[in-house]
Amino acid sequence: MDFKGSDTIPGPRAEDQLPHTAQAAAKIVIVGGFGVGKTTMVGSVSEITPLTTEETMTQAGIGVDDNFGSATKTATTVAMDFGRISITEQLVLYLFGTPGQQRFWFLWNGLFEGALGAVVLIDTRRLEVSFDVMGRLEERGVPFVVAVNSFPDAPRYAIEELRTALDLTPDIPIIECDARRRASSRDVLMTLMRFLHSLAMTGSRP
């Protein structure tokens, strides 16, 4: 790395560069409460060290929701960690870890509207922190699966007990995972993809 003058900003490492053939990217959103393991999950499957992007909410509100922009004077910074998986030479998948207790992240331009789907990561010690985000995904018609990050000291519920508590329809997959393990996190993403595929087959959802 030999930069001159103002070129002091480090970019991706050579091995982290996408090929020139990369034509398009898609995104998946991982949502959940603080400390539930979103960044851990992103990091365990990402081919790059997770990066962080920020947005200041008063700016994000402009042009998205005029009332929000004019009614809010204080700026809130919301950070999102994200990672990347190269699927083919042409296709790239990005994973965004987003705090679930924030109602503001729906103002991120098209983040949820454009996402293929979402993983709601839950911790059974604090189930209720995921309630609001699930409701918001339902309202927006964003398909999601639920992944239970299995912490050792967390109460264990049977899947059907969780389904009842979370008021989820029988078609929505609920799986246990260990977000620290790549194979486990990969299985969560596979579950989401299979679910999206089944929706595409039946056309039963948006």
Add this chain to the structure above:
Amino acid sequence: MTPPQRQRRDPAPEPPPPQEGEGKVRNPERMYVVAGPDGERAELDLVTLIVARATDPPPSASPEQAAVLRLCAAPLSVAELSAYLHLPYSAMGVLLTELLTAELVQARAPIVRKQRTDRSLLEAVMNGLQRL
């Protein structure tokens, strides 16, 4: 121990189409537009891929523009640019709009969820995940 109980929500009804003169009619499929003569901001997604058309910045380029051109020698998402440049997403939009208008960079539109997501796309993603 009984877990806390949630109540499912229904999809929100489609918002009514904007009336004549009530703001711009926005096409939800279109993920970016090059800024028009009135200097409006480009519509970019976090995962729009940006590629420099030429890596040598013109002498008129600002340091930020030069940095984007250097970073985008290979395709890079708007989110990655925002992270490397430590610029908020919305500030990236302004910077990239200038570069798109000056035709110094190219934007590759993202794949977004549709009414019926392309099954072959999902199958490609599953195959890619299998190889992880």
